[in-house]
Structures are given as structure tokens and as C-alpha cells.
Amino acid sequence: MKLPETFYTRADTLTIAKELLGKILYCNSSGRITSGIIVETEAYLGIEDRASHAFGGKYTSRTAVMYSKGGVAYVYRCYGIHNLFNVVTHEEGTPHAVLIRGIEPLDNTPLMVERRGLRQPAKNSFIGPGKVTQALGITLDMTGISLRGDIVWIEEGSETADIQQVLTTPRIGVGYAGKDALLPFRFVLDRNQTPYQP
DNA sequence: ATACCGATTAACT
DNA sequence: GTTAATCGGTATA
Numbered sequence: 001m002k003l004p005e006t007f008y009t010r011a012d013t014l015t016i017a018k019e020l021l022g023k024i025l026y027c028n029s030s031g032r033i034t035s036g037i038i039v040e041t042e043a044y045l046g047i048e049d050r051a052s053h054a055f056g057g058k059y060t061s062r063t064a065v066m067y068s069k070g071g072v073a074y075v076y077r078c079y080g081i082h083n084l085f086n087v088v089t090h091e092e093g094t095p096h097a098v099l100i101r102g103i104e105p106l107d108n109t110p111l112m113v114e115r116r117g118l119r120q121p122a123k124n125s126f127i128g129p130g131k132v133t134q135a136l137g138i139t140l141d142m143t144g145i146s147l148r149g150d151i152v153w154i155e156e157g158s159e160t161a162d163i164q165q166v167l168t169t170p171r172i173g174v175g176y177a178g179k180d181a182l183l184p185f186r187f188v189l190d191r192n193q194t195p196y197q198p
Numbered sequence: 199a200t201a202c203c204g205a206t207t208a209a210c211t
Numbered sequence: 212g213t214t215a216a217t218c219g220g221t222a223t224a
Contacts, residue, residue, distance in 0.1 A: 042205070051205070062220055079206050080217035086205085099205060130206050140219085173205055 008070030013089045013096040017043040021189040022157045029137030036103030039189040046095040051177035054095035065144045066095035075143040082130030102127035
């Protein structure tokens with residue numbers, strides 16, 4: 001079952017980021033469906049968060065989708081190379097989002113391995129936000145689409161993440177955010193894998 | 199119109 | 212540990 005809209009429209013984005021761990025992210029790219037268990041997320045808290053694209057209320061063609069009602073995708077290109085996938089949260093007008101930083105491949109793993117250009121997958125092969133979108137086939141034109149549609153969606157996993165398994169750390173790659181770079185907004189599901197370390 | 203840069207990754211030394 | 216790759220978004224003029 002796809003997660004209901006009420007999962008995404010809640011105000012507590014940190015809780016949503018934690019609860020997304022263990023859930024299953026699907027993408028249907030040209031009829032080819034792949035999926036993975038979400039194992040790493042980061043929360044971005046909108047206008048008060050120096051690490052957020054919407055900091056200070058910045059509203060541009062790129063960030064407009066962040067102001068949508070929770071439950072849509074925010075996909076943008078980073079470093080000219082990678083697509084990064086976020087889940088928009090909170091009510092309309094509040095630009096919160098959760099970045100999906102790592103998955104454990106589930107459905108159609110061979111296709112994901114092929115898209116990643118791997119001879120043999122390693123345990124870190126799907127840990128990293130650019131790797132996630134490459135493996136699942138998530139593209140820039142998917143930004144703004146509903147997560148209750150048939151292109152990209154999230155379902156409840158068979159297992160619910162135990163709070164004991166969740167590691168909390170500062171976010172990766174946000175040094176430009178000053179003191180906000182130290183906030184403990186990154187969540188990792190410890191499934192006996194080595195967490196991604198930059 | 200032009201310049202700058204990044205919520206990264208892989209391939210180096 | 213260091214660095215090249217690569218381009219859409221954003222700011223500045």
C-alpha cells in the first residue's frame with residue numbers, strides 16, 4: 001500500500017525523515033519498476049534552515065516545488081552530474097523536504113546494478129543520493145509529481161524501523177550552512193551495513 | 199549575456 | 212588525502 005497523503009503533510013519533518021527508514025521506494029521508469037529499502041535520509045527544514053534551498057523564504061523556479069503540499073517529489077541536479085531525490089513534506093507553503101540518501105536494492109536488482117555500471121555490487125553501491133537516483137532511474141522531469149501516482153511512490157515495508165536501529169548524525173556536504181551544518185538531521189538505518197562515511 | 203557554484207562521485211596519489 | 216567531471220539554477224549586469 002502506498003503511504004497516505006497524511007504521512008507526508010505532517011508538520012514534523014524530522015519524524016517523517018526517521019519514519020521513512022525501512023520503507024520501500026519505487027520508481028517506474030518506462031515501464032521498468034525497481035525499488036529499494038530506504039536506509040538513509042536527511043531532513044531540510046525550509047526557511048529557517050541555512051542548508052535548505054528554501055532558506056530565508058527563497059522562492060525560485062527550482063525551489064517552487066518545495067512549497068507544495070507534502071507528498072510530491074523534489075528532484076534537482078547537483079554538481080552538474082547527479083540527480084538528488086527529495087520527499088516534500090508539511091502543508092502547502094512550508095518548504096520542508098527529506099533527502100533520500102541511501103537504499104538497499106529490492107525489486108529488479110540486476111537492472112539497478114546495470115544502471116550503476118557495476119560489474120559486481122558492493123555494500124556501498126546504493127548508498128549516496130546520486131547513486132539512489134541513478135539506480136532507480138529517477139530523472140529531473142519527475143520533480144513535482146505526486147508520490148501517490150504510478151511513477152514514483154513509497155510503500156510501507158514489511159518491517160518497521162526500530163528506533164534502536166536508527167543512527168543520528170549531522171548532515172553530509174552542507175558546510176556552507178554554518179552552525180546549521182551541525183544539526184543532527186541525518187538518519188541512518190543500521191542493518192549491519194557500514195554507514196556511508198564521506 | 200555572463201559568471202559562479204553545488205544536499206556528489208569515482209578515480210586518482 | 213586530493214581532484215576532475217559537468218550543467219541547471221541563480222545572481223549580477
